Amino acid sequence: MKTPRAISLIGALAVASVVLAARPSAQQPPPTTAGLPAAQLKVIKTALGKAGAVTINAVMMEFTGTFDDLPARFEAFQKEFDSQGLNKGKMAARPVGIYAVYEDPRGKSSYRLGVGLQVQGKQTVKDPLKTETFTAPRAVRVPHSGSYKQLQNVHDAIAEQAKGGGAPKTLAATSPSFPSIVRLLDNDPRKVPDNRRRAELIVPFGGTK
DSSP states (O other), X not given: OOOHHHHHHHHHHHHHXXXXXXXXXXXXXXXXXXXXXXXXXXXXXXXXXXXXXXEEEEEEEEEEEOGGGHHHHHHHHHXXXXXXXXXXXXXXXXXXXXXXXXXXXXXXXXXXEEEEEEOSSOOOOOTTOEEEEEEEEEEEEEEEESOGGGHHHHHHHHHHHHHTTOSOHHHHTSOBOSOEEEEEOSSOGGGSOGGGOEEEXXXXXXXXX
């Protein structure tokens, strides 16, 4: 029987799979920021001015494929997570569901992706899971409240505003890099209306370590 914690993780990962699968493919035209409300653009501008170092410890399952593969990969991650006993109170704090896009997917038939959980400190895991530390000397952290389907537009708006003079010179001199990470902030996104779901998009600039 799955614990309440495990059930909440399943909810977060299931919703995330829908979000990523909805991201535009390489054959579609790039999205614009026109669909973002003015308040969100203001949040992005503020976040650019506060860019700083980011370190995230995570348990991940990495794969090469497409966004269409994500639902099955999330399910596989949850099964492996449970089979290794990681859902039985071993975490120091409630894990946060995340996904990572390790490289720019545009123009590629397959690309590196990862699904997993942000955790506190190092964890002991076995293959095919791995522990990973994402460290970016400079990254923009943008809180987002609303449909996850807007996150691609948020990512593009970050790049556009940085390039258009909306960021400090030290940040504007570089470009967004990968991996980009999304943290899913609701305990169970399935119980939250689409337009009120909370997430945080983390976009590194100038590379990661």
